Amino acid sequence: MQYNIPISQKDLKIENEKIEFEKRHDELYENHPDLLCSVDIYGIITDCNGSYAKNLGYTKEEIIGQSIFKYVSNISKELIVNEFNQWSATLKKSTNVEIWIERKDGTIFPVLFNTINIIYNNSVVGQTIFLRDISEMNKLKKQIEEQTKKRLLVVGELSARLAHDLRNPLSVLKNTIPLIQLKNPILYENTSSDFIRMEHAITRMAHQVDEVLSYVKQKPVNLEKIFLSTLLKFTIERLKIPDKIQLKFPQKDYEIFCDLEKMEVVFINLIINATQAMEERGSISIAAYDEKEWINIEFSDTGPGIPPELLERIFEPLFTTKQIGTGLGLVSCKNIIENHKGTITVKGTEKSGTTFLIKLPKKVDLANTLQ
Ligand SMILES: Nc1ncnc2c1ncn2[C@@H]1O[C@H](COP(=O)(O)OP(=O)(O)OP(=O)(O)O)[C@@H](O)[C@H]1O
Ligand SMILES: [Mg+2]
Numbered sequence: 001m002q003y004n005i006p007i008s009q010k011d012l013k014i015e016n017e018k019i020e021f022e023k024r025h026d027e028l029y030e031n032h033p034d035l036l037c038s039v040d041i042y043g044i045i046t047d048c049n050g051s052y053a054k055n056l057g058y059t060k061e062e063i064i065g066q067s068i069f070k071y072v073s074n075i076s077k078e079l080i081v082n083e084f085n086q087w088s089a090t091l092k093k094s095t096n097v098e099i100w101i102e103r104k105d106g107t108i109f110p111v112l113f114n115t116i117n118i119i120y121n122n123s124v125v126g127q128t129i130f131l132r133d134i135s136e137m138n139k140l141k142k143q144i145e146e147q148t149k150k151r152l153l154v155v156g157e158l159s160a161r162l163a164h165d166l167r168n169p170l171s172v173l174k175n176t177i178p179l180i181q182l183k184n185p186i187l188y189e190n191t192s193s194d195f196i197r198m199e200h201a202i203t204r205m206a207h208q209v210d211e212v213l214s215y216v217k218q219k220p221v222n223l224e225k226i227f228l229s230t231l232l233k234f235t236i237e238r239l240k241i242p243d244k245i246q247l248k249f250p251q252k253d254y255e256i257f258c259d260l261e262k263m264e265v266v267f268i269n270l271i272i273n274a275t276q277a278m279e280e281r282g283s284i285s286i287a288a289y290d291e292k293e294w295i296n297i298e299f300s301d302t303g304p305g306i307p308p309e310l311l312e313r314i315f316e317p318l319f320t321t322k323q324i325g326t327g328l329g330l331v332s333c334k335n336i337i338e339n340h341k342g343t344i345t346v347k348g349t350e351k352s353g354t355t356f357l358i359k360l361p362k363k364v365d366l367a368n369t370l371q
Helices: 009-031 050-056 074-090 135-183 185-190 192-216 228-237 260-277 329-339 366-370
Strands: 035-040 045-048 097-102 108-120 123-133 224-227 245-248 255-258 282-291 294-301 343-347 355-361
Touching: 035 050, 074 097, 074 108, 108 135, 135 185, 135 192, 185 192, 192 329, 224 228, 228 255, 228 260, 255 260, 255 355, 260 282, 260 294, 260 329, 329 343
Parallel strands: 245 282
Antiparallel strands: 035 045, 035 123, 097 108, 108 123, 224 255, 282 294, 294 355, 343 355
């Protein structure tokens, strides 16, 4: 004999609320503007929303039961497999991973990949994947980049002309100071602190002018074979290294292909940046080693390091955190190194201090570079 156990008013209310909640959840899932799908722990799709099916050009029936990897373009497959394996091991959600998705017709589009865990009876049984189509955003970003490039070109031309015209009067001012000192020693002595201030101001202006000029006049590189030690010697001769800065040189010497003058500009910029970051007290280590087809040169300092949120911006033209910086130093370095078919990057700054890594090809395709 079966008895119907009466449901209390309270239980009924809870049950109704649960049904209502699930209904709202289903509606939200279905009508979410992102492409949503749910997968089990093996990456098999158990559900997806209309937006997912529509954007990929399949029906829901075709999608459910398939592996999530099926819809990822080949260019992002490795990345997404790694991401999934990491999730399997740690259950950590993915945040804003940029990947490419492939539609049924073979076309691909970029998305941001985010996940949250699906929990049932206190265990993770899968994840809900949110894909945000960023094709429009990328197009817009590209347009803005193009516009900025065009604007910078105009600004560049104007600044080049200005910088060029300022160079001569500046050297006149600079050369006049020793002349005054010679012609009128008493005046110089009485007002020497003013003259020193003037000299500093002129040096600062000359630096700005030089930076602008070396950034805007990008001539083809004139390659020659030179020992790194010689190049470093020339560089140091052109710099005034503060007393409290210790310089450490590479233990091994290498011959490199480079444009001597331009590579000096790079080294000078990196050493000055390091000196400024350390507030003229600390050490700069220069290391060199070869790695496959590259000669690697590292400049490490014991300064405060670069905050992660600024790392992406330091190679942008005009980006500076200094009151009297032009923000053209690192972008000039990057242009010069890229013209040598090399790369310049910041190595992980997990400890304090910053390390810039320059990779120069051992063999440079001369014809290619000089065209
Ligand atoms: N070694 C370093 N340690 C810490 N921050 C650095 C280091 N090198 C560069 N930076 C950061 O990168 C920014 C950009 O450097 P960049 O050389 O392009 O311009 P700048 O040094 O500010 O100006 P300029 O080179 O014209 O004097 C700096 O303002 C600084 O914030
Ligand atoms: Mg600088």
